[in-house]
Amino acid sequence: MHAVFMVIGIKRYVDWFLDWVTTRSVLLPFENPEMDERGPRDKEGKLLRSGLQPIATEVRYGMFGTYEVTFPKEYMDVVLTMLRFNEKVESFTNPSWLQTAKIKTRIEILRKALGCKKIPEYKEDGRLYMPQQVYEFIRIIPIGIREDKQHKFAGTKLVHEGI
Numbered sequence: 001m002h003a004v005f006m007v008i009g010i011k012r013y014v015d016w017f018l019d020w021v022t023t024r025s026v027l028l029p030f031e032n033p034e035m036d037e038r039g040p041r042d043k044e045g046k047l048l049r050s051g052l053q054p055i056a057t058e059v060r061y062g063m064f065g066t067y068e069v070t071f072p073k074e075y076m077d078v079v080l081t082m083l084r085f086n087e088k089v090e091s092f093t094n095p096s097w098l099q100t101a102k103i104k105t106r107i108e109i110l111r112k113a114l115g116c117k118k119i120p121e122y123k124e125d126g127r128l129y130m131p132q133q134v135y136e137f138i139r140i141i142p143i144g145i146r147e148d149k150q151h152k153f154a155g156t157k158l159v160h161e162g163i
Contacts (some may be wrong), residue, residue, distance in 0.1 A: 117145050
């Protein structure tokens with residue numbers, strides 16, 4: 001999955017936030033139904049038919065000043081909670097209903113231009129904890145999500161989400 005967002009704030013803290021996100025590890029489920037010899041192995045060297053592969057979340061630069069965090073679908077609740085995709089979007093300087101409506105309209109236009117889906121319902125019980133001072137000096141503006149499909153990869157017979 002891809003969580004698409006914009007981030008603004010003090011450059012040092014925005015950079016710290018983006019660096020922090022890229023150092024998180026998550027587990028990517030995979031399948032090796034045809035037992036491809038290039039597939040992952042256990043500690044004893046035996047080929048695995050399925051399992052979990054540790055990967056790092058990645059931050060990608062997107063169009064129009066957006067960023068994308070890529071992660072396995074199983075971590076949607078945790079990542080969207082960490083990115084605070086549940087917070088209200090409103091104007092910084094003038095939180096009137098008209099300004100808030102203008103901002104929401106602009107985000108909707110940007111979401112469609114980027115080919116994203118609306119943010120789905122998710123549970124807010126999981127979390128990757130980030131230093132609180134980072135949240136004090138940045139603001140994350142959620143745009144939407146993109147879902148990946150299952151793929152066979154790079155000449156192998158491994159099947160997993162195409163992050």
